[in-house]
Amino acid sequence: MEFTELIEKRRSVRAFDASRKVTREEIEKLVYAAIQAPSWKNSQTARYYAVLSDEMAEKVFTECLPAFNAASAKGAALVVTTFVANRSGFERDGNPTNECGNGWGYYDLGLHNGNFVLKATDLGLCTLIMGIRDAEKLRELLLIPETETVVAVIAVGKAAQDPEKPKRKEPGDILKVF
Numbered sequence: 269m270e271f272t273e274l275i276e277k278r279r280s281v282r283a284f285d286a287s288r289k290v291t292r293e294e295i296e297k298l299v300y301a302a303i304q305a306p307s308w309k310n311s312q313t314a315r316y317y318a319v320l321s322d323e324m325a326e327k328v329f330t331e332c333l334p335a336f337n338a339a340s341a342k343g344a345a346l347v348v349t350t351f352v353a354n355r356s357g358f359e360r361d362g363n364p365t366n367e368c369g370n371g372w373g374y375y376d377l378g379l380h381n382g383n384f385v386l387k388a389t390d391l392g393l394c395t396l397i398m399g400i401r402d403a404e405k406l407r408e409l410l411l412i413p414e415t416e417t418v419v420a421v422i423a424v425g426k427a428a429q430d431p432e433k434p435k436r437k438e439p440g441d442i443l444k445v446f
Contacts, residue, residue, distance in 0.1 A: 286343030301387030344425030
């Protein structure tokens with residue numbers, strides 16, 4: 269798929285087809301695309317926790333997501349995204365390089381997740397990035413170390429409906445050229 273078509277086709281989906289299961293191999297392709305993204309000093313602090321079993325997904329839905337997110341993600345695989353804290357944006361002595369500190373970890377993970385969701389679109393899959401979640405319950409359920417910051421849960425699957433593209437701003441609305 270041509271790049272412009274790919275970025276224009278990507279949508280946040282809130283209804284997934286439960287009859288079409290995402291495979292481990294597909295998740296590995298998404299993570300492979302994610303790790304091609306740049307990161308602060310090539311620190312590569314992004315981490316991914318894939319939930320493919322129906323039993324574990326049900327626990328995430330009931331224990332870790334609010335009802336509206338759980339309903340939107342039903343039928344999808346779930347991927348929890350984290351980053352290793354206090355590395356990206358920090359010097360070897362542990363001091364932040366600039367005022368952003370762990371903001372660089374969030375930034376780098378965002379770049380990785382951008383590749384992840386675009387690759388999903390390329391494979392004919394759809395995604396929903398959910399930031400409203402219970403990080404501590406996810407950490408406990410998926411054995412995520414305390415050294416990682418839980419950021420998002422991404423639902424991945426086949427869409428049960430084709431959502432319309434929401435209106436986007438024009439470059440002139442957000443760009444200043446000097």
